Amino acid sequence: MPRRRCAGCGRAAPKAELVRLALTRERGRPPRLVLDRAGVMPGRGAYLCAAPGPAHGAQEPAPRCAELAARRGAIARTLRAPVQFDPADLVESER
DSSP states (O other): OOEEEBTTTOOEEEGGGEEEEEEEOOTTSOOEEEEOTTSOOSSOOEEEEBOSSOSSSOOOBOHHHHHHHHHHTHHHHHHTSOOOOOGGGOEEOOO
8 A cells, every 4th residue: 555754744655545636727817725635636745644644535634734734835746836824724726
């Protein structure tokens, strides 16, 4: 099973235990950070630990990991793009 590292706490875990973040790039708009639960968006992705909850379904990032990643600038480093985000404002991608 593929393993990925959480951008917040640094824990290496199976992909199924993490939530993927990606950038949307729409013409005429700045890039926006979104949750890519399906894991199908193109480009680099960053991962955060999933909050405890239902095993399968709408996973949310763990608040602690999202806050750590935002404070440390880890998402921007992982995505190799300038990104500033509020952990409470993450939205799911339309894909």
